[in-house]
Amino acid sequence: MITLYDYILCGDCYKTRLLLNMLGLDYTAAKVDVHPGREDRKPAFLALNPLGRIPVLTDGELRLFDAEAILTYLALAYDPARQWLPQDPATAARVAMWLAFAGQHLAPLTAARMANLIGTETDLAPYRVPSLRAIEIVEDHLAECELMGQHWVAAPHATIADLALFPAIAMAPETGICLNASPAVWRWLGRVKHLPGFIVMPGVLPLLA
Amino acid sequence: MAITTDQTALDDWYVVAAMSDLVDGAVHRTRLLGQAIMVACDADGLITCHESGPTHDHPVCHVITRYGFIWVCLGHPARAIVAIPEIGEPGRRFLQRGRIGVATSGPRIIENFFDLSHFSFVHLGTLGDQDSTEVPRYTVNFREDAAELWATECRFFQPKASAAAGSGGEVFYNYRVTSPFVSIIYKDSLVATGKLDLIGLFVQPREETDCIVHSFCLVHDETNSDTELLHFYHEIFAQDRSVLIHQTPKGLPLMPRREIPTQSDAMSIAYRRWLKKSPLTFGVDRAAW
Secondary structure, three states: OEEEEEOOOOHHHHHHHHHHHHOOOOEEEEEOOOOOOOHHHOHHHHOOOOOOOOOEEEEOOEEEEOHHHHHHHHHHHHOOOOOOOOOOHHHHHHHHHHHHHHHHHOHHHHHHHHHHHOOOOOOOHHHHHHHHHHHHHHHHHHHHHHHOOOOOOOOOOOOHHHHHHHHHHHOHHHHOOOOOOOHHHHHHHHHHHOOOOOOOOOOOOOOOO | OOOOOOHHHHOOOEEEEEHHHOOOOOOEEEEEOOEEEEEEEOOOOOEEEEEEOOOOEEEOOEEEEEOOEEEEEOOOOOOOOOOOHHHHOOOOEEEEOOOEEEOOOHHHHHHHHHOOOOHHHHOEOOOEEOOEOOOOOOEEEEEOOOOEEEEEEEEEEEOOOOOOOOOOEEEEEEEEEEEOOEEEEEEEOOOOOOOEEEEEEEEEEEEOOEEEEEEEEEEOOOOOOHHHHHHHHHHHHHHHHHHHOOOOOOOEEOOHHHOOOOHHHHHHHHHHHHHHHOOOOOOEEOOOO
8 A cells, every 4th residue: 555645736746646657556645735834844744754855655564755765666666577667787777876866966946946836035046057057967968868869868768767857857947947958858858748657747738739 | 126116006905924924933034016024923923014125124004914814015005905704604614725936927817817718728627628618708897886806607617626526517606806916716615505615816926027826715625634625726726827927928918909808808808907997007017019
């Protein structure tokens, strides 16, 4: 029995919902009043994740925080074909590299989006440079992949690395970060949206055709 | 940004915080009409508001707590705070929905709120469905000596009109606009027959094209938790937000040559004409072309 501690407007929760849906897994969404209630900073939630952040996933006795760790677990436990997290050492390591990149270098983008969304008086300028740089790195990587006939971040097919990167980048325009100079990113966003089981969240536009 | 010189905007009331934003004596910093302000609650529960700037810091005279929100007028109040007698009636649940920042003008946000035709495209599966996009005719009228603008007899097919709605159905609506920055929906409850649910939007224009939206719901719902209600509404409002922030120009165009309305836009047209007649300039675009 899988439970996801979830907030509808959280991009990190969304990436775990994406994989749950793509794997066709049933789960219960335990909705957390992140805004305005700040329930994620209260003792009951801190007992689940001392960092006070969603998502948290439980599966039986197992309890996990960190979206990338959750993606890793779901892929290993529920994808016997090992498409989402391949076994080959080089590919698995590339996936790990991009998962770490998503967790660390897309964090400013995620933080800026949330501050903007809940209307705090935050100066977003310091977030801008690292956010643009992170998107540029993904753009360069994807453009290089395309030259080699590759269309995904870490393998010849979609992996959890693609899902880990997707939400923050897809919603960058919500925070005033334009993706017009990132054509390879645009094409890749479209490919992710064509994956079977793809779902949207507010801020992620659905495929219109 | 400096405080606006638009006296019409200055003389109106705006929500600048929810009471719950003022926890543990912390000062709540925000902006209103281009002016930085600080709102605080002292040990006796007294709410104070200060304009704060590099060269000045003085108290704001007109500060009122109502409906669990803090209302401020930076000028001389030209009208009363919107009356919502339903809040005192039994049977409904009152819930503040948390502030959401939207980088556009207040009038754009209000216009989107009462627009019916976007439901089927922006709120798929909740407020609309791509198979029933028609907006049946509705009536637009002025009440309270033209101080309020209403759209009545609105109806629309909605797959899931509220968090409590179990199945789709045709839902009847009235929209009430009491100021350029305040609007309230009265809509059929799908669980309490013959009763109305209310949803209110109080826009806090921080700058001409940057707002915070405060809102509440007052609904018949015995089944959902507060958090479930919040998630339901946040999903819908974030869908609106993602459309709103891309609308251009950000100020609401008021001149007839700037628009190509259809019958379903009757309320938008009335709202734009109503604003055009007023002296308001804050958040509107009066360019002829």
